[in-house]
Amino acid sequence: MDIGTVTERASPRQFGPKDDLPEEYRKAATRMIQFHANSEIMGAYLERPFIRQAPSLDRKLAFSAKVQDEIGHGQLLYRAAENLGVKTRGQMLDELANGEGKFLNCFHYPMTEWWETPMIGFFVDGAAMRRQATLKKTSWEPYAHAMDKICFEEGFHIKHGESILRELATGSRKEQELVQDAFEEWWPRILQFFGPTDDQSTHHDFASAVGLKTMGNDELRQAFLNAYLPKARKYGLEIPEYPRINEGEDGRYEVVEDDLDWDEFWQIAKNDYGPGRQQIDSRKAAREAVAWVRESMETPGSGPGSDTGDTPQAAD
Amino acid sequence: MIWEVFRQEQRGKYHTHCGNVHAPDKEMALMFAQIQHGRRRPTHSLWVTPREEIGEVDAEETSFGGTTDKSYRWAMTFNTDEDFAAEIAASQREQEAAERERAERGDDAEGGGGNAEGGAEEGESA
Numbered sequence: 001m002d003i004g005t006v007t008e009r010a011s012p013r014q015f016g017p018k019d020d021l022p023e024e025y026r027k028a029a030t031r032m033i034q035f036h037a038n039s040e041i042m043g044a045y046l047e048r049p050f051i052r053q054a055p056s057l058d059r060k061l062a063f064s065a066k067v068q069d070e071i072g073h074g075q076l077l078y079r080a081a082e083n084l085g086v087k088t089r090g091q092m093l094d095e096l097a098n099g100e101g102k103f104l105n106c107f108h109y110p111m112t113e114w115w116e117t118p119m120i121g122f123f124v125d126g127a128a129m130r131r132q133a134t135l136k137k138t139s140w141e142p143y144a145h146a147m148d149k150i151c152f153e154e155g156f157h158i159k160h161g162e163s164i165l166r167e168l169a170t171g172s173r174k175e176q177e178l179v180q181d182a183f184e185e186w187w188p189r190i191l192q193f194f195g196p197t198d199d200q201s202t203h204h205d206f207a208s209a210v211g212l213k214t215m216g217n218d219e220l221r222q223a224f225l226n227a228y229l230p231k232a233r234k235y236g237l238e239i240p241e242y243p244r245i246n247e248g249e250d251g252r253y254e255v256v257e258d259d260l261d262w263d264e265f266w267q268i269a270k271n272d273y274g275p276g277r278q279q280i281d282s283r284k285a286a287r288e289a290v291a292w293v294r295e296s297m298e299t300p301g302s303g304p305g306s307d308t309g310d311t312p313q314a315a316d
Numbered sequence: 317m318i319w320e321v322f323r324q325e326q327r328g329k330y331h332t333h334c335g336n337v338h339a340p341d342k343e344m345a346l347m348f349a350q351i352q353h354g355r356r357r358p359t360h361s362l363w364v365t366p367r368e369e370i371g372e373v374d375a376e377e378t379s380f381g382g383t384t385d386k387s388y389r390w391a392m393t394f395n396t397d398e399d400f401a402a403e404i405a406a407s408q409r410e411q412e413a414a415e416r417e418r419a420e421r422g423d424d425a426e427g428g429g430g431n432a433e434g435g436a437e438e439g440e441s442a
Binding site for chain 2 (some may be wrong): 012013016018056058061062065124126129130132133141144145151152153154155156158159160163166227228230231
């Protein structure tokens with residue numbers, strides 16, 4: 001199939017592993033799905049410490065279920081990407097470990113405090129869910145199938161995130177202040193979630209022409225703001241003055257792009273942002289620490305104690 | 317030799333189990349599958365796989381979803397509203413449907429209740 005045919009036929013769930021697709025399509029789809037899969041994994045690592053740090057048993061259970069789901073989503077997506085025949089799962093996981101694999105801007109920032117968790121669990125996941133719902137209509141069938149299962153599960157994640165936000169926002173004065181501080185810190189990053197405006201997005205045209213993407217960054221950002229700005233206000237969060245968000249007469253929001261730190265954004269996009277590097281390296285260390293588990297599954301009898309005498313390590 | 321047959325009705329939909337055929341090899345299995353399972357019902361693609369290659373675990377051997385209370389895994393547990401965003405509402409509707417099906421089937425999982433085909437979702441991750 002040539003690009004012309006692909007563009008002509010492009011529609012939801014149109015292409016699968018049996019189709020002879022041009023390299024350009026397969027590479028673009030791989031880039032997109034690998035990015036998505038990497039983000040699931042890096043997001044899970046960011047939230048994992050809160051299984052321990054959560055203030056109640058209910059929250060611990062929900063966080064452990066959520067982290068488990070996200071790792072599962074990563075696995076589903078690596079399978080969907082692997083089907084394109086460009087990269088193997090092993091290659092993609094290696095790339096993530098050695099700093100070549102790209103992932104969402106928000107997951108490059110450290111998250112250390114409990115009151116920060118709704119910033120990821122409600123706002124970032126909500127933004128991701130908005131985008132993922134549109135990807136049920138992507139032209140790469142295995143990707144759409146992964147989305148069916150991911151979207152099924154994701155409702156719990158976002159409601160859990162909102163439940164934490166509500167608890168903090170209706171809690172003590174101190175809690176309200178802390179969640180407001182966290183919001184101010186995270187809000188600009190959340191606004192950058194959907195990337196720069198479409199006219200500056202490098203991969204948008206091709207991906208939408210071949211049906212991989214069904215909605216542009218601008219439209220997604222609008223839809224997100226329409227649903228989530230009122231939520232932030234409902235919980236008494238004050239929207240920072242900067243970055244400015246202008247509301248047009250038609251009810252459309254316009255983020256003043258110049259108010260956002262695009263140097264930092266592009267630095268992150270290249271995996272060159274210091275704190276992000278640390279996240280990458282700490283996941284790499286966790287992966288290496290439990291290499292013995294994978295090895296002993298693949299080669300029974302080769303586990304620790306069998307010949308090396310090493311003490312088995314845990315991921316953390 | 318027995319081959320299990322999976323039919324996909326339309327491009328982009330899921331292959332779902334629809335029966336099995338006797339055949340000495342894959343090629344013959346594909347031919348019989350077309351005749352037995354692809355003639356009347358709308359069919360876009362068929363898969364065949366040797367029955368002995370299929371692994372199975374059933375409700376006799378395990379308790380799917382575990383035996384402890386896992387309500388913390390469900391959107392319905394959290395009483396914030398879901399209708400502020402269509403995609404969250406859709407996710408919750410799917411979870412409610414899955415929970416209803418589980419409740420209706422109860423412990424009487426015997427007989428399998430046909431195929432659990434809704435087009436997509438099975439619930440939790442591994």
